[in-house]
Amino acid sequence: MVETFAALAEPNRFRIVELLRSGPRPVNTIGERLALRQPQVSKHLKVLKAAGLVEVEPRAQQRFYALRPEPLRRLDDWLDRYRQLWDERFDAMDEVLEELTQKEDEG
Amino acid sequence: MVETFAALAEPNRFRIVELLRSGPRPVNTIGERLALRQPQVSKHLKVLKAAGLVEVEPRAQQRFYALRPEPLRRLDDWLDRYRQLWDERFDAMDEVLEELTQKEDEG
DNA sequence: AAAGAATATTCTAGTCAAGGCATATTCGAC
DNA sequence: GTCGAATATGCCTTGACTAGAATATTCTTT
Numbered sequence: 001m002v003e004t005f006a007a008l009a010e011p012n013r014f015r016i017v018e019l020l021r022s023g024p025r026p027v028n029t030i031g032e033r034l035a036l037r038q039p040q041v042s043k044h045l046k047v048l049k050a051a052g053l054v055e056v057e058p059r060a061q062q063r064f065y066a067l068r069p070e071p072l073r074r075l076d077d078w079l080d081r082y083r084q085l086w087d088e089r090f091d092a093m094d095e096v097l098e099e100l101t102q103k104e105d106e107g
Numbered sequence: 108m109v110e111t112f113a114a115l116a117e118p119n120r121f122r123i124v125e126l127l128r129s130g131p132r133p134v135n136t137i138g139e140r141l142a143l144r145q146p147q148v149s150k151h152l153k154v155l156k157a158a159g160l161v162e163v164e165p166r167a168q169q170r171f172y173a174l175r176p177e178p179l180r181r182l183d184d185w186l187d188r189y190r191q192l193w194d195e196r197f198d199a200m201d202e203v204l205e206e207l208t209q210k211e212d213e214g
Numbered sequence: 215a216a217a218g219a220a221t222a223t224t225c226t227a228g229t230c231a232a233g234g235c236a237t238a239t240t241c242g243a244c
Numbered sequence: 245g246t247c248g249a250a251t252a253t254g255c256c257t258t259g260a261c262t263a264g265a266a267t268a269t270t271c272t273t274t
Contacts, residue, residue, distance in 0.1 A: 010262085016108050021177035021189060027221060040263065042222055061220045061271050069193035072186060079183050082128060084178035117232080134251060147233065149252055154231095168250045184225050 001078055004071045011076045012036060017053060019068065022056035024057065024066035108185055111178045114158035119143060120151045124160060124174065126191035130162065 007016050015034050019025065025033075045065055049054045052071050057064045067080040115121050122141050126132065132140075138148045152172055156162040159178045163172045 001119050002116060002121050005112045005121070009109060009112040009116040011109050012113070012262095021192075028219095037264075038221070039123060039223080039265080043262080046222085058271090061218095064219065067189075067192060069189075072189050073181075073193050076186055076190070079179060079186070081178050082174075082176070083183070085128075086180050119232090135249095144234075145251070146235080146253080150232080153252085165241090168247065188268095 001074065003051050004053065004075060007053055007071075010044070010047075012040070016041070016044055016048065020054065020065060020067045024064040026059075026062040026064050028062075030065070063098055083088060108181065110158050111160065114160055117151070119147070120155060123148070123151055123155065127161065127172060131171040132187055133166075133169040133171050134142055135169075137172070144204045187206075 010060065012034065016030060017034060019030060027032055027038065027041050027045065030039050030045075034041075036044075045054060045056075048065075054065050055068050057066065058088065083093070115124065119141065121139060126137060126140060132195075134145065134148050134152065137143070137152075142146075143151075152161060152163075156163065159175055161172050162175050165174065185200050
């Protein structure tokens with residue numbers, strides 16, 4: 001989870017992921033499209049691959065990189081545990097606050 | 108978006124967010140619970156606050172930090188644009204890739 | 215085998231962020 | 245106003261990350 005966040009926290013890596021949303025691409029077109037030098041693209045892709053966000057498919061001398069859904073799905077699952085924070089009553093928090101101030105206990 | 112990822116990419120910050128899911132807490136209890144020194148907790152909370160992930164409510168000398176839903180909701184919206192990758196059978200992508208590589212191998 | 219295209223790796227330098235520690239600040243109790 | 249509790253800030257050191265440039269590797273073609 002944290003590794004996914006770390007991978008997406010880098011601006012250029014984020015742009016690469018966004019670009020790949022439209023489909024797999026070889027390294028050079030990514031670099032052209034995002035105005036990044038080839039070595040940087042390869043490095044970023046390496047990180048994205050280590051995080052499972054991307055997979056490679058060799059084709060001739062080119063390597064097509066494609067998005068992998070798994071980490072994003074896991075992110076979605078993680079968010080699920082937080083959805084109550086805005087989906088439903090948010091005011092229950094105030095009660096908890098009251099409670100905490102009285103009993104300084106920690107569980 | 109990237110700022111949200113950056114905030115959550117730090118392990119201890121992630122743990123703080125997870126802890127705050129159960130409700131607002133003062134700084135010291137966070138430190139105790141996560142075995143972090145007080146200055147680090149304050150620094151991490153500062154980053155989380157700058158990212159909008161957290162808000163403060165002073166109470167006596169204590170400061171209760173609570174989760175803010177907005178960034179998580181925006182994350183959810185962002186994920187929405189990727190859900191087709193796994194919601195529908197977008198695995199067609201894999202097929203296409205397979206096909207392309209096979210065609211190349213055999214041709 | 216040689217050449218060329220596409221990509222990966224290495225090395226270096228500069229930057230940024232995190233932890234540790236000391237200290238400053240804020241606020242309530244007396 | 246002073247003291248003490250809770251929290252924030254500053255400084256320093258260290259480790260990690262990134263870009264740049266050069267070079268190595270891989271695969272294809274001839």
